Amino acid sequence: MQMNDVMTTIDAWAQKAPDQLAYQSETAAFTYAELKQYSDHLAYHLTDRIAPKAPVVVFGELEFEMLASFLGASKAGHAYIPIESTTPQERIELILNVAQPALIISVLPWPEKIVTEIPVLTPTELAQIFKTTAAAKPLTPVKEDENYYIIFTSGTTGVPKGVQISHKNLLSFLNWDLADFGITEKMRFLSQAPYSFDLSVMSIYPALTTGGTLVPMEKAVINDFKKLFAFLPKLDIEVWVSTPSFMDICLMEPTFDAKHVPSLKIFQFCGEELPHKTATELLKRFPHAGIFNTYGPTEATVAISQIKLTPEVLAQYDRVPIGYVKADTEVQILSEGQLVTADQIGELIIKGPSVSKGYMHNPEKTAKAFFESAGQPAYKTGDAGKMTADGLLLYDGRIDFQVKLHGFRIELEDIDHHLEKVSYVKQAAVVPKYQNHKVQQLVAYVVANENPFEKTFQLTKAIKEELAQSVMDYMIPQRFVYLDQLPRTANGKIDRKGILNEVNSK
Ligand code: AMP
Numbered sequence: 427m428q429m430n431d432v433m434t435t436i437d438a439w440a441q442k443a444p445d446q447l448a449y450q451s452e453t454a455a456f457t458y459a460e461l462k463q464y465s466d467h468l469a470y471h472l473t474d475r476i477a478p479k480a481p482v483v484v485f486g487e488l489e490f491e492m493l494a495s496f497l498g499a500s501k502a503g504h505a506y507i508p509i510e511s512t513t514p515q516e517r518i519e520l521i522l523n524v525a526q527p528a529l530i531i532s533v534l535p536w537p538e539k540i541v542t543e544i545p546v547l548t549p550t551e552l553a554q555i556f557k558t559t560a561a562a563k564p565l566t567p568v569k570e571d572e573n574y575y576i577i578f579t580s581g582t583t584g585v586p587k588g589v590q591i592s593h594k595n596l597l598s599f600l601n602w603d604l605a606d607f608g609i610t611e612k613m614r615f616l617s618q619a620p621y622s623f624d625l626s627v628m629s630i631y632p633a634l635t636t637g638g639t640l641v642p643m644e645k646a647v648i649n650d651f652k653k654l655f656a657f658l659p660k661l662d663i664e665v666w667v668s669t670p671s672f673m674d675i676c677l678m679e680p681t682f683d684a685k686h687v688p689s690l691k692i693f694q695f696c697g698e699e700l701p702h703k704t705a706t707e708l709l710k711r712f713p714h715a716g717i718f719n720t721y722g723p724t725e726a727t728v729a730i731s732q733i734k735l736t737p738e739v740l741a742q743y744d745r746v747p748i749g750y751v752k753a754d755t756e757v758q759i760l761s762e763g764q765l766v767t768a769d770q771i772g773e774l775i776i777k778g779p780s781v782s783k784g785y786m787h788n789p790e791k792t793a794k795a796f797f798e799s800a801g802q803p804a805y806k807t808g809d810a811g812k813m814t815a816d817g818l819l820l821y822d823g824r825i826d827f828q829v830k831l832h833g834f835r836i837e838l839e840d841i842d843h844h845l846e847k848v849s850y851v852k853q854a855a856v857v858p859k860y861q862n863h864k865v866q867q868l869v870a871y872v873v874a875n876e877n878p879f880e881k882t883f884q885l886t887k888a889i890k891e892e893l894a895q896s897v898m899d900y901m902i903p904q905r906f907v908y909l910d911q912l913p914r915t916a917n918g919k920i921d922r923k924g925i926l927n928e929v930n931s932k
Contacts, residue, residue: 428601432574432593433501433567435635437462446612447639449490452647452657456490458637461497464556468498468531470563471555476528478566481505481576483525483544484621486533487512488642491549492621493630494556495531496575503566504528505573507588508621515540516844516896520585521578524787568593576786577624577724580828580836580901584843588786589624589724596631598780599727602752603632606732607692608716611636613664614689618643618672624724625697625833629667638665648672655679659687666693669833670700673708683711696720696729697833699821699863700746705735721748721819724835725795725805727780730755731819745863748811748819754778756802759813768815771822777804827922829858831865834900838868838922841901845870848892850877850885853912856903857926869929870903871912882908 429435439446440462448461456464476482484495484506492508499506507525509518511534518540522530530536530546547555568574571592578586603609615633617640619625633640641661647653658676666673673695676682684690693708693715700719708717722729733739733749740746751757755778759766766772781803784792797804810822827838838856845854853873858865872889879885886906893902913921 429597429604429635431567431569432596432600432631432635433497436497439634439637443612443637446637448634449493449640449642450614451488451490451642451644454490456494461490461494461634464491464494465497465501466562467555467558467560468495468552469501469565470560472499472502472504472529473563473565476504479503479505479572480528481507481525481573483507483509483522483527483530484533485509485511485530485536486621488617488621488644489533491533491552491556493634493640495533495552496621496630499531500568500574501565503568503572505568505576505590507576507578508626509578510620510622512899513622514895514897517586517898521588524578524585524588525576526787570594571783575627577622579724580840581791582827582837582839584840587788587791589782590784590786591624591724591727591782595727595780595782596627598752598754598778599627599729600631600635602754603628603729604636606752607694607718609636609638609665609692612638613691614639614641614662615665616641616643616661616663616667618648618668619697619833623697623834624728625667625669627728628694628696628720629665632665648675651675651678655682658682662689663687664689664691666690668695669697670695670704671698671832674701674704677704677707677711684714691715693717694720694732696722697835698830701862701864702740702744702746703862705746706740709735709737709740719746719749721821722776723805723807723809725782725807726755726776726778727782730776730778730780731757733818743820745821748821750817751819752778752780755780757813757819759811766812769812771810771812773825774807774809774811774819775804776807777802779803781805823863829865829868831858831868831900834898836868836901841868841870841897841903844896844901845872845889845893845903847896848889850875850889850892853920855912855920855922855925857922857929859905859929867905868901868903869905869907871907871909871925873911874908882906 439458444459449456574593576588581587615629617629717735720729720732731749731751758775759772761772841856915921
């Protein structure tokens with residue numbers, strides 16, 4: 427059955443199964459009744475407090491209060507912007523500057539050093555709002571083309587781009603996700619991706635619209651291998667949503683298999699290329715589970731294509747296919763502005779109801795990437811690929827300088843921009859080092875300014891420290907190469923392709 431409203435579908439579970447758990451972490455559990463109560467109360471508060479339709483920031487990690495705040499905002503008609511609490515100050519300031527939110531809802535304490543005129547709702551105030559019974563007020567929830575959430579991604583100029591996802595976009599994704607992967611009511615979903623990464627949407631809304639339970643896996647657990655494996659079999663997760671990189675970590679544990687973790691029924695991967703080796707190993711460990719590779723950019727709402735992996739599929743293709751396009755969407759392959767025929771490589775263009783209206787307050791970048799085609803929004807992905815005659819999409823890398831590291835999307839120019847602002851750096855170009863189509867590390871080629879350091883490792887440490895103030899930790903290069911000048915192309919531009927070849931030929 428097609429869903430036509432996200433919020434009423436979630437709220438209906440508070441009626442049907444009030445005591446069913448919506449969220450269960452190691453230390454806390456919350457029911458659908460609590461989810462409704464918290465989000466209703468926050469919605470009433472917001473209705474009194476901020477201008478209609480103004481977006482709000484929600485600041486924290488994977489706490490239940492984050493979810494209650496997303497839903498509270500949405501019920502009151504506001505788009506929400508998730509920001510992870512570990513985001514560096516400069517990046518937060520850039521996001522606030524672009525988004526101009528009416529309020530910051532801080533689930534975790536807002537960093538004191540970030541001074542802003544935007545009002546901040548503190549964790550204490552928020553807890554009070556959630557718990558205190560408030561008189562019901564008429565609400566005007568987010569609907570149709572209005573923004574439901576805005577997720578900020580890396581931008582080539584160093585300024586993050588806010589991808590605006592509407593209620594209609596989200597519905598298109600959800601109606602597909604709930605139909606095509608064997609998800610049934612009240613399943614337990616792994617919630618591993620940060621909420622500021624749109625992969626998290628693949629856990630949050632499919633779970634909450636079907637009376638499911640979100641089981642967060644916080645960074646402290648993910649980063650502690652021993653704890654992770656002590657923890658995993660106990661979680662009773664049925665739907666696994668993660669990047670392939672996280673799965674690679676889990677596969678290092680030999681007991682991560684159907685015998686030891688029998689609850690796992692469905693695996694959904696997205697966000698980066700699924701290595702053939704990972705898929706093969708997983709299929710061996712969980713031969714009866716539904717293992718799906720899905721593909722899509724944030725701009726088209728999480729994912730737009732999927733394929734169930736079988737030994738036959740893996741035997742036929744040496745790069746794992748990215749799947750068949752969902753029914754309401756079309757993918758065209760363009761090369762030099764012309765549609766190509768089956769099996770020809772070109773840029774993937776996505777056309778359909780899950781395509782975003784564009785980047786928030788950024789008409790220039792929006793015009794470059796989005797256009798309208800026969801009344802449908804369309805998006806130029808920057809991904810290269812081809813389609814077989816029976817409609818299977820095959821991925822062939824990027825046509826620009828965007829990369830994925832552990833599933834996180836990074837524009838290399840974004841790092842260059844911030845690296846060049848570091849006081850010890852005159853010029854910089856960052857390139858990825860690949861192994862089997864996967865980025866292993868980021869390598870920075872740097873022309874350094876005069877500096878007081880005797881050894882290059884000291885200089886590198888100082889540069890990394892300064893860079894950490896403006897970019898996410900996953901954007902900090904692992905290796906630094908110092909040169910007197912960067913290689914140039916014949917027309918004087920930095921020869922990034924040349925550097926790329928050099929780094930990858932070793
Ligand atoms: P994001 O907006 O963070 O989801 O990143 C989107 C980009 O990730 C896409 O444009 C692709 O380059 C890459 N990507 C996502 N899913 C896949 C996949 N299954 N295989 C290969 N690349 C992928």
